[in-house]
Amino acid sequence: MITEVDNKYWTIQYDEANQIILCEWKAEAEELNDELFKSEMRGYADIVEKYRAPKLLLNTRIGSYALAPDIQEWVATEIAPRTMGAGQRKMAIILSDNLFAQVSVEQMLEEGDMPTLMQQYFDDKEEAFAWLCED
Numbered sequence: 001m002i003t004e005v006d007n008k009y010w011t012i013q014y015d016e017a018n019q020i021i022l023c024e025w026k027a028e029a030e031e032l033n034d035e036l037f038k039s040e041m042r043g044y045a046d047i048v049e050k051y052r053a054p055k056l057l058l059n060t061r062i063g064s065y066a067l068a069p070d071i072q073e074w075v076a077t078e079i080a081p082r083t084m085g086a087g088q089r090k091m092a093i094i095l096s097d098n099l100f101a102q103v104s105v106e107q108m109l110e111e112g113d114m115p116t117l118m119q120q121y122f123d124d125k126e127e128a129f130a131w132l133c134e135d
Helices: 027-031 034-051 069-085 099-111 125-133
Strands: 002-006 010-015 020-025 055-059 090-094 118-122
Touching (some): 002 034, 020 125, 118 125
Parallel strands (some): 090 118
Antiparallel strands (some): 002 010, 010 020
């Protein structure tokens, strides 16, 4: 596992053997403001482009950032095209226990035009990882 980011908001790692980017939000992610969130997401897109990894495990169970509608749209129009263009095709999402954050993640994913992205929601990290490893 290659650790690309490990800051107070989240950890981003790359599993080279399985071609999976693992993003795990930390509790402090709730302290993010919109500009910091955008900066973190640009860095995430840079990592996806670097590795051209087709799979993402997004774990928002512990921490998450509730996205306002304009930020959801920004992710859909600015970040999703970059990650999809870099080959991202399969996403496993472990949702937050925070209902508002959970709904904002779901809305963000619905907002984007990502017809080639397979998405599945999970309660368990191991199940999510196993699903990503299926062909």
